[in-house]
Amino acid sequence: MSNKPAVIEKNVASAKKTIIIGLCGNPNAGKTSIFNALTGSHQHVGNYAGVTVESKEGIVNHKGYEIKVVDLPGTYSLTAYTIEEIVARDFILREPDVVINIVDSTNLDRNLYLTTQLIELGAKAVIALNMKDEAEHKGIIIDTKKLGELLGMPVVPTVGTKGLGMKELLDEVIAIFENKAPLVRHLHISYGNEVEEELQKVQTEIRKDSSFADGRLSTRWLSVKLLEGDNEIIKEISATSTNKENILKQVEASQTHLEGHFSDDCEIIIADRRYGFIKGLLQEVYSHRNNGKLTISDKVDKVLTNRVLGIPILLGLLWLMFQATYTLGAYPQNWINSAVGLISNFFIGIIPSGIFRELVVDGIIGGVGGVLAFLPNIMLLFLFISFFEDTGYLARAAFIMDRIMHTLGLHGKSFIPMIMAFGCNVPGIMATRTLENKTDRMITILINPLISCSARLPLYVLLAGVFFGKNAGNVIFAVYLTGIALAIFIGQIFRKTLFKGEGAPFVMELPPYRMPLLKSVIIHMWEKGSIFLQKVGGIILAASIIIWFISAFPRNIEYSKDYSKIIATIKMQHDSHIAAQLDAIAVEQKNEKLAKSYAGRMGKFIEPVIRPLGFDWKGGIALITGVAAKEIVVSTFGVLYQTGTQEDEKSAGLREAVKKNMKPLSALAFMFFTLIYIPCLGALGAMYRELGSLKWTLFAVGYSLSLAWVVAFIIFQGGTLLGFGA
Amino acid sequence: MPLTLLSVGEKATIARVTGDSNLRLFLTGLGFSLGRGIEIIQETFGDNLIVKIGDTRLALDRRMAMHIHIEMLREENYVQ
Numbered sequence: 001m002s003n004k005p006a007v008i009e010k011n012v013a014s015a016k017k018t019i020i021i022g023l024c025g026n027p028n029a030g031k032t033s034i035f036n037a038l039t040g041s042h043q044h045v046g047n048y049a050g051v052t053v054e055s056k057e058g059i060v061n062h063k064g065y066e067i068k069v070v071d072l073p074g075t076y077s078l079t080a081y082t083i084e085e086i087v088a089r090d091f092i093l094r095e096p097d098v099v100i101n102i103v104d105s106t107n108l109d110r111n112l113y114l115t116t117q118l119i120e121l122g123a124k125a126v127i128a129l130n131m132k133d134e135a136e137h138k139g140i141i142i143d144t145k146k147l148g149e150l151l152g153m154p155v156v157p158t159v160g161t162k163g164l165g166m167k168e169l170l171d172e173v174i175a176i177f178e179n180k181a182p183l184v185r186h187l188h189i190s191y192g193n194e195v196e197e198e199l200q201k202v203q204t205e206i207r208k209d210s211s212f213a214d215g216r217l218s219t220r221w222l223s224v225k226l227l228e229g230d231n232e233i234i235k236e237i238s239a240t241s242t243n244k245e246n247i248l249k250q251v252e253a254s255q256t257h258l259e260g261h262f263s264d265d266c267e268i269i270i271a272d273r274r275y276g277f278i279k280g281l282l283q284e285v286y287s288h289r290n291n292g293k294l295t296i297s298d299k300v301d302k303v304l305t306n307r308v309l310g311i312p313i314l315l316g317l318l319w320l321m322f323q324a325t326y327t328l329g330a331y332p333q334n335w336i337n338s339a340v341g342l343i344s345n346f347f348i349g350i351i352p353s354g355i356f357r358e359l360v361v362d363g364i365i366g367g368v369g370g371v372l373a374f375l376p377n378i379m380l381l382f383l384f385i386s387f388f389e390d391t392g393y394l395a396r397a398a399f400i401m402d403r404i405m406h407t408l409g410l411h412g413k414s415f416i417p418m419i420m421a422f423g424c425n426v427p428g429i430m431a432t433r434t435l436e437n438k439t440d441r442m443i444t445i446l447i448n449p450l451i452s453c454s455a456r457l458p459l460y461v462l463l464a465g466v467f468f469g470k471n472a473g474n475v476i477f478a479v480y481l482t483g484i485a486l487a488i489f490i491g492q493i494f495r496k497t498l499f500k501g502e503g504a505p506f507v508m509e510l511p512p513y514r515m516p517l518l519k520s521v522i523i524h525m526w527e528k529g530s531i532f533l534q535k536v537g538g539i540i541l542a543a544s545i546i547i548w549f550i551s552a553f554p555r556n557i558e559y560s561k562d563y564s565k566i567i568a569t570i571k572m573q574h575d576s577h578i579a580a581q582l583d584a585i586a587v588e589q590k591n592e593k594l595a596k597s598y599a600g601r602m603g604k605f606i607e608p609v610i611r612p613l614g615f616d617w618k619g620g621i622a623l624i625t626g627v628a629a630k631e632i633v634v635s636t637f638g639v640l641y642q643t644g645t646q647e648d649e650k651s652a653g654l655r656e657a658v659k660k661n662m663k664p665l666s667a668l669a670f671m672f673f674t675l676i677y678i679p680c681l682g683a684l685g686a687m688y689r690e691l692g693s694l695k696w697t698l699f700a701v702g703y704s705l706s707l708a709w710v711v712a713f714i715i716f717q718g719g720t721l722l723g724f725g726a
Numbered sequence: 727m728p729l730t731l732l733s734v735g736e737k738a739t740i741a742r743v744t745g746d747s748n749l750r751l752f753l754t755g756l757g758f759s760l761g762r763g764i765e766i767i768q769e770t771f772g773d774n775l776i777v778k779i780g781d782t783r784l785a786l787d788r789r790m791a792m793h794i795h796i797e798m799l800r801e802e803n804y805v806q
């Protein structure tokens with residue numbers, strides 16, 4: 001309970017009055033759609049300081065108030081089992097003026113369990129009774145007014161996906177904030193005489209600690225949590241309370257007493273009473289026609305999660321996804337390439353030749369443009385993943401794969417981060433948050449970069465295309481497969497050495513299958529894809545400029561020959577091969593210039609280490625720059641191998657140059673090295689955030705570098721021994 | 727008896743949830759609470775289960791299913 005979420009402070013002095021509201025609710029209750037409906041486009045994604053759970057914030061103006069909406073992680077209760085729950089709970093305890101509790105009308109009993117805990121916390125809340133349309137469709141009838149009276153909270157029916165009920169929701173938020181909501185009253189959920197007596201005793205001990213006198217935390221809530229054996233609260237009390245010995249002693253005595261009396265565990269007794277409260281409530285407000293039948297969603301599940309068919313269907317869908325991503329992506333990719341070409345010609349036209357033109361055309365446009373070309377592939381991949389997610393299939397995919405993943409020492413929920421990683425490792429690593437168990441998460445994060453992201457593809461396409469002709473597709477496929485195999489292999493090693501013990505068992509709610517709205521799929525695609533764009537905008541732009549700089553400077557190099565004199569001599573000749581000679585000498589000059597540039601010196605410095613892998617200093621410099629982002633490996637080759645000065649078919653030139661400079665075997669080793677070595681800066685940043693440890697992030701750098709070296713060494717030296725070196 | 731013994735289409739009520747306190751609280755929040763009706767919808771590859779509690783569908787693996795103990799009930803006593 002230590003990390004205060006980094007939410008902007010309440011600004012009392014400003015002219016506009018500000019209200020902070022938190023959205024909480026079960027996963028799949030439609031929180032995101034309500035958030036989007038409330039805030040429209042005025043939102044941004046951030047992280048809670050110190051923890052790894054994402055927060056989304058947005059602003060909406062209503063009746064003269066500026067309302068800041070914070071979307072909390074979806075939780076089933078406010079216990080301490082998952083990070084999401086702890087974060088949501090901390091936030092609700094400390095920050096918001098009003099909480100909007102989003103409740104799925106089709107699943108009222110389970111969703112109200114969280115509501116009972118909000119009541120206990122003493123949170124000021126309004127209920128958004130969401131998916132009202134689906135509930136009606138299913139024949140569920142809810143007496144909204146009465147529900148509000150019984151809960152002591154206003155209840156507003158909403159349909160988040162259609163934006164219905166948002167104005168009413170905000171009206172209620174303001175009414176609560178102004179203390180004008182007639183329904184609001186604080187009620188106690190009664191746990192029965194026996195439990196209540198013990199709660200009293202614990203509460204009395206807590207009240208002896210004067211730091212709780214300010215009413216900041218409900219002492220009743222604390223007492224309930226202590227009786228439930230909530231680890232976080234026990235930790236908090238034993239760390240901070242002046243009366244901790246007595247409190248904890250009383251808690252233990254009460255627990256023993258109650259468990260003896262009911263011959264059941266304390267938290268079970270308490271949970272039971274909460275459900276009792278909900279059951280009583282529902283009897284008054286809820287009725288349901290056609291109960292208990294198998295739904296269409298169940299029937300779809302009979303096929304899609306079938307014991308025999310489930311896995312083949314999943315693999316088929318993944319195959320379709322990758323096929324579509326690369327075939328459909330090829331068209332916009334060509335358009336982007338042409339556009340980049342036009343833009344760089346435009347700048348060549350308007351900027352006079354010199355250092356500034358080099359910076360703009362070779363550095364910025366060349367570097368960033370080369371990476372932008374992969375945007376369509378990445379967006380398409382995320383479009384498919386978002387579609388699977390929104391239909392409800394992705395949750396099933398994790399479940400179907402659970403058994404296999406488990407045999408591999410991983411968790412079913414590790415599957416989704418792995419699939420995301422094919423697009424980009426950053427969202428892949430962030431998707432590990434759904435894993436409850438810490439060691440499961442650590443392993444999944446550490447092996448995630450071994451899954452080849454789309455940024456590495458351009459290099460495979462270039463090298464495999466140049467050296468393996470017709471077999472290029474197979475070679476690329478083999479690289480991908482190696483990545484997967486290594487991820488599994490390394491994962492198992494980590495499980496057996498560093499993170500011993502069994503992973504968490506699998507449990508997950510399966511939302512009913514839905515046909516998602518195109519708009520929401522696109523929004524979700526955009527949320528994932530924009531991470532990639534931010535990278536292009538920031539890291540890659542900076543890296544392109546740096547790479548250009550280190551390869552273009554120092555400007556005044558002492559050449560081994562007087563090139564201008566040689567060129568002048570050639571021009572004097574009346575030879576028919578004059579053009580070819582001029583070209584050759586220009587390339588020679590360019591190579592020497594590069595070798596003596598900062599980049600060349602760096603490449604030469606690491607050359608002894610990578611020589612056994614068949615790479616020269618140019619490969620070395622490409623790998624160094626590739627740490628910024630792996631797309632850059634190709635653009636560095638582009639800068640390094642630029643042959644003519646005014647090349648129109650840059651890529652054709654690059655292919656030629658690569659062919660002259662590399663051998664097939666070293667190209668193969670180079671592809672595998674690029675697959676495995678240090679994750680890019682973006683991925684490293686994500687790893688650092690999610691692992692929460694510099695030590696483990698550095699470990700990831702170390703293990704991936706050593707593994708890459710070993711694999712490339714085996715390929716190159718082994719291949720040479722077998723006679724493939726020529 | 728543990729939930730794993732129930733077969734597809736059979737209904738029972740939840741009699742007990744085992745495990746450490748955090749896990750039990752979490753499972754209770756998900757809907758595995760005492761006395762509620764539970765039905766197996768589907769057995770998937772590797773004997774994992776999809777169950778129905780109320781209107782919720784939950785997926786759980788064998789190890790998690792071992793934490794849920796049930797009592798077989800006759801149809802008329804089934805509580806949604």
